[in-house]
Amino acid sequence: MADKSSRILLLDIIRGFALLGILLVNMPTFHSPDFLKTYYGITSTYHGPDHFLSLFYQLFIQMKFYPIFAFLFGLGFYLFIKKTNGLDLFIKRMNLLLMIGLFHLIFLWYGDILHLYAVTGLLLIFFHKLSSKKILYWAFTLLTFYHVLLGASVFLPTDNSTDPKVIMKKIDIYSTIYEDASYKEWLLYRIKIEVIPILTQLPIAMIPILGMFLLGLYAGKQKLFVYNDLNRLQIKIWCKWSFLISLPIILANGLIMSGFSISPVWEALTHFLTSLSGITLCIFYMSSLYLLLEHTTFKKRFIPFSYVGRMALTNYLFQTIVSLGFYRGFHLYEKINLVEGAVISILLFSSQLLFSYYWLTYFHNGPVEWLWRSFTYGKFVPFKKAKQRS
Numbered sequence: 001m002a003d004k005s006s007r008i009l010l011l012d013i014i015r016g017f018a019l020l021g022i023l024l025v026n027m028p029t030f031h032s033p034d035f036l037k038t039y040y041g042i043t044s045t046y047h048g049p050d051h052f053l054s055l056f057y058q059l060f061i062q063m064k065f066y067p068i069f070a071f072l073f074g075l076g077f078y079l080f081i082k083k084t085n086g087l088d089l090f091i092k093r094m095n096l097l098l099m100i101g102l103f104h105l106i107f108l109w110y111g112d113i114l115h116l117y118a119v120t121g122l123l124l125i126f127f128h129k130l131s132s133k134k135i136l137y138w139a140f141t142l143l144t145f146y147h148v149l150l151g152a153s154v155f156l157p158t159d160n161s162t163d164p165k166v167i168m169k170k171i172d173i174y175s176t177i178y179e180d181a182s183y184k185e186w187l188l189y190r191i192k193i194e195v196i197p198i199l200t201q202l203p204i205a206m207i208p209i210l211g212m213f214l215l216g217l218y219a220g221k222q223k224l225f226v227y228n229d230l231n232r233l234q235i236k237i238w239c240k241w242s243f244l245i246s247l248p249i250i251l252a253n254g255l256i257m258s259g260f261s262i263s264p265v266w267e268a269l270t271h272f273l274t275s276l277s278g279i280t281l282c283i284f285y286m287s288s289l290y291l292l293l294e295h296t297t298f299k300k301r302f303i304p305f306s307y308v309g310r311m312a313l314t315n316y317l318f319q320t321i322v323s324l325g326f327y328r329g330f331h332l333y334e335k336i337n338l339v340e341g342a343v344i345s346i347l348l349f350s351s352q353l354l355f356s357y358y359w360l361t362y363f364h365n366g367p368v369e370w371l372w373r374s375f376t377y378g379k380f381v382p383f384k385k386a387k388q389r390s
Contacts, residue, residue, distance in 0.1 A: 016305030021065030030323040050338040063278035074216025110194035142211035239287035307356035311366030
């Protein structure tokens with residue numbers, strides 16, 4: 001396959017694949033007080049099939065797919081600058097992404113990543129002219145620095161001053177607001193409890209995101225997305241070593257989660273290992289897809305993911321709207337277990353596959369992508385495809 005078509009298909013498939021993982025991870029936050037439990041260091045306990053699914057999530061999905069999105073963002077920055085040669089256009093692009101992200105964060109859901117990507121993305125302007133070697137150095141420095149901070153948190157004293165009864169009461173209020181409050185009451189409550197804490201954590205959250213952005217920028221400068229013998233050899237090496245490094249981290253994390261009692265120290269350690277394996281496993285996932293897509297059989301099977309990937313921004317927002325509407329509309333908050341949530345996630349993603357396929361039959365882009373492109377270029381770009389003459 002030609003370089004251009006291979007590049008676009010590869011990135012779209014990886015993006016669609018990442019969107020499925022993100023939906024699986026996000027689903028519990030749509031139907032349970034996960035935010036407040038995490039904030040107060042309370043670990044949800046699961047039993048039966050939910051226990052094994054929770055373990056699988058933690059080891060192979062949690063914190064594994066947001067880094068993929070961040071990597072693709074950095075690579076996309078390289079492709080955009082190469083195509084347009086316009087930093088002003090990129091700044092406009094980030095401004096609208098920031099507005100969309102803040103709207104998503106404030107009016108819909110605390111787990112938005114778009115505002116974080118938009119603010120962090122502006123920092124790429126200071127790196128794009130550096131050599132590939134320096135970009136790689138900065139990427140590993142930032143990722144190492146972040147994980148040193150995360151690792152140090154294991155040894156920090158924990159704050160046990162808050163009465164557990166007070167915490168449980170706050171969680172009950174949180175659940176009641178999500179179940180029964182009017183939209184206005186829900187919004188005002190969320191701004192105080194969710195939005196403000198999320199925004200205050202922005203400087204720390206930017207560190208690993210910028211690191212992954214830079215890894216993506218490095219891959220762009222090195223043209224690793226192109227299929228050729230040299231890249232294939234390098235990707236195979238990345239695939240092998242990312243797997244070998246991930247394996248002991250996953251085993252250690254699995255042993256800790258399965259064999260030790262829950263405590264703040266073990267929670268901090270599993271969080272550190274989960275984040276660390278998020279970097280190594282995301283590289284393994286992407287490099288594996290790169291190698292698999294060389295084969296026609298696997299390529300055909302993964303092509304449906306490319307439809308979702310081409311409309312990733314629209315589908316990402318769509319997941320929030322549908323999920324919140326479904327659980328709130330049918331009064332299912334805190335009434336869904338993990339397995340049921342996973343089934344609903346797969347059904348929702350399957351509907352997105354079909355929707356994206358039929359939408360792209362008639363339109364060039366998703367609706368939010370079209371708005372984003374039009375704002376960036378200051379004019380309405382083509383939206384509906386011209387009818388094919390027989």
